[in-house]
Amino acid sequence: MRPTEQVYSAYTEEDFEVWKILFDRQMEHLDGKVAPEFLEALENVKFNREEIPDFKKVNKILGSMTGWQLITVPNISPAEEFFMHLAEKKFTATCWLRKMSELDYLEEPDMFHDVFAHTPLLSNQAYTDFFQSMGLLAKKYNFDKEVILKLQRLYWFTIEFGLIRSGEDIKIYGAGIISSKGETQHALSDQSVKHDFDIAQIYKHDFRTDVIQEEYYVIESFDQLAGAMDVIERALFDEVKA
Ligand SMILES: [Fe+2]
16 A cells, blocks of 8 residues: 555655665756756755655745645546646645666656656746646536546646757756656657647647657747646637647
8 A cells, every 4th residue: 555645754764765866867867958947946845865855844845935735645646636636736746655676667656756856846836827727727617528638638748748948958847757767868869759839739639658758849938838828728629729
């Protein structure tokens, strides 16, 4: 059974070692590739190699910056529940870490993914405005199946696997890339296709969760996403375009 709440004293020496190895390794792989917004956010939440993040401390920081909170779940949440929490500025996160023998492959997200990769940007106002709006839309349309499917695709190609322009370069901000050694190297290489952010295309774009992505969408800024919510909502029902 996975833990349903974080008991900090229950972390083992192996957990701390796994955190440190993954932290060091990803910081090295992300060097020069990750969005400056993520690095700034990492400083906001004070994550470091020595300490597995303590949800109480993280929530204090997020609470004062954007009003967001982590809530602990044992495993990945069902879509409806996940979006419902987003609407209330709550992000569902696991609090267990993979074993040393599973450093490179995991069947389900652990806290290195949920916390290291997802949580820092919960301190960024424009990012969280967009993130919350997805939850509010799901709620507004009563968790309609079609709406949820489109929002899941939007979530996938932004929050999980999004790229962002930074000056002349393209950088990573998606959590699925940030926590993956292989995807960090692949996402910015010539091996993958990069599209400009296009909501109609994203709503039609089916994705696979079990492979490295072949296509990514590049946003200009988090303000672009936060400012596009009207279009994002209208396109949910625009059968011709979407
Ligand atoms: Fe994720």
